[in-house]
Amino acid sequence: MTSTASPRLRWFVPGDLNGFFGLVVDNLTILAFIAGALIGLFGFPADVVFQRMFPGTAFGVLVGNLIYTAMARRLAARSGREDVTAMPLGLDAPTSIGMALLVLGPAFVAYKAGGLDAQAAAIATWKLGMASLVVMGVLKFVLSFAGAWVTRVLPRAALLGSIAGIALVLMGFFPLIEALRVPVVGFVTLGLLLYVLVAKGRLPLDLPGVPLVFAFGTLLYYGLGFAGLGAPGFTPPAAWQWHLALPLPNWGFVEGLPATLPYLPLLLPFGLLMVVGGINVSESARAAGDDYSTRDILLAEAFSTLVAGFCGGVAQTTPYIGQPAYKHMGARHGYTLLTGLFIGIGGMLGVVSSLVQWLPLAVLAPIMVYVAIDITTQAFDATPRRHTAAMVLGFLPSVAYLLAIKLGNPAWIAPEKFHRLATTLDGHGLPELAVITTLGNGFIITAMIWIATVAAMVDGHLRRAAALLLVAAGLAAFGVVHSVDPRGGLHGPWQLDGLAQIISLQFVAAYGVLALLLAGLSLMAAVRAEPDDA
Structure with a gap:
């Protein structure tokens, strides 16, 4: 009698490169919004955003994606399937927008009105942001244990439909408007992404489709801009800057905790929405064939948010609702590992900050439109017709x-x-x-x-x-x-x-x-x- 050893689980497959670019772009898009809102709208000092807020925020993405990578490999080994796709984790768009516009920005203005100079007000606001993340992380940790019960009492239509509405209306519409602010670049990039990901078309040289489309869109944006044919008000990007900013744990969140009290009516719903969203994305992944434990998904999300808050982050992490979209891209679990390492280490070295300033939103936004389309389609496919x-x-x-x-x-x-x-x-x-x-x-x-x-x-x-x-x-x-x-x-x-x-x-x-x-x-x-x- 002979025994055959089971094949070793591969760390990377070709589809992981598509998934990596898609997930990185999602995170960079949200970071770009945070930076644009705080610096552009509220006059926040850029060094506080890029060297204090971003490293800790990016570190939370690293920790969460490492956990989700390990969970995917464990599920693949247990089920004997190699086509398991890891749950994508990144920064949550709605609450990141809410944090920037409703908490951090107004707090910065209030601190300055109270007599602090811009730098001191920004540091105080940063500590408030850290404390806010810790508050939301603790709430998510406590509520994680109710996730499985919710999936039992609510029909699949309620879990997937609420997410599909967010995808279609918010994740689809807002990025589409952003893409079409530079119509030639945005529409061409979106069309090529749909050709590659929906129509399964092939591009020249058999190179991975998504990164090739992003490279082409970026070259088109800057080529038109420098030729005077691009978006009105086009300005060349800032010079690339390297800096080392380690997201070390610190007690700044403790100083910021008293300042969170007026914002609790906002922070608690933000945390609650992420728990509900985590339940929904777990159901979405289950419908796509990957049966993750809802409790484990929620606990990992809560832990990564707490880590980000302890280390200076200001935007909470969440499992993304596009797991089936990444599965359709051919991604497995290598893409979350690559994304975590790129965002986490890049946040420490200034790479993420420079990319946020270099990559045009007209090129970044179309990938979110595609993910929104895929999520909505999957919701209808997986829901009983009645x-x-x-x-x-x-x-x-x-x-x-x-x-x-x-x-x-x-x-x-x-x-x-x-x-x-x-x-x-x-x-x-x-x-x-x-x-x-x-x-x-x-x-x-x-x-x-x-x-x-x-x-x-x-x-x-x-x-x-x-x-x-x-x-x-x-x-x-x-x-x-x-x-x-x-x-x-x-x-x-x-x-x-x-x-x-x-x-x-x-x-x-x-x-x-x-x-x-x-x-x-x-x-x-x-x-x-x-x-x-x-």
Whole structure:
């Protein structure tokens, strides 16, 4: 009798290079936004962003991707499959945007208004950002143990549909607009990516498609720019800068903890959204064939966020919702290892900071559009057909969140005009802008509840649907969903007055009334189902 040794699991396959470029680009895009918002909008000192905030943030990405690489290799060895794709981990786009625009930027302005010079205000803000990450990491760690229970009680449509709405509306639309700000570059890059990744087309020389497309798009951007044919206001990139900034653990977060108290109504929902998102991406990976433990995915996410906070980071890590997209690229687990090493070490050496300044967003954004398309397609493929209408309904809160972001932007509507439009009663109901903002706040959880409720109706479980609506009413009362705070903060019913109280009560009552009606209909259905004694 002879025995055959099982083949050794390869560290890298050709598809890992595509996955590496895609995941690196996702992270660089978010870092570019953080830098652009803090430095461009709020006048933050660039050295604090690039040499204090970025190294710790990048180190969290390194730690998380190393853990996810190990988890993928363990799953592949246990299942005997070589096609296991690691869960991609990176910086979360919505909460990174929220941290930059709603926490770090305003805090920096407040510190300067309090008498600190720009450098001292930036250091104080950095410590606040560290503390914020620690707070969110602790919350995610505690809630990690409830992840498996949520996947048992909610239908797949609720888990995948809420993510698909985010993908289509936020991850797809925002990057598409950014790409089309330089139409020739952005549209050509997007078209080539779709040719390579969707149509499975081949490029010359049989080189990996994604990196070749990025190289071509970058050359096109700078070629047109230097020729005077590119984007209006084109400026050459800054000179490449090398610097060593080690993300060493420090106690700065302790000094920043007291400053987090006013921001807890924002930070706690940020952390909660990442737990919900982690549950959803675990289900997404499971639907694609890779059965990861939801609890382990969430614990790794929480740990990497805590590490980033301890080491100076200001943006929380999260498992990305595009795991099936990376699987379709042919990536396995080498791409997360490469990404972690590149982002982590590059953050220490200044490579990431220089790339953020060199790579045009018109070239970076199209990969996120592709990932959004793939996520939405997979959600429909993996959801029972009878639940697809419920899933589409769950897209709408994401639309409200998108509108709330843009309508709250002073570039769209001046703050005083926005306040007037959001508080004026015209006799036809609540102000439209107030409804848009309220509907958008807590949009992920809202989408999950809406989808699960309609799916329960479709399946004939009216009492379960009524119970979900009562849960939604309770969450709305405290601002977990439908917060009347324009920034999405939590609040108790006793803290509200005036129009804010009216809006909150209307949403709570809406859920309550529908729950009672469905409960009544369930009783009617039960009576009709009883055998006729006559």
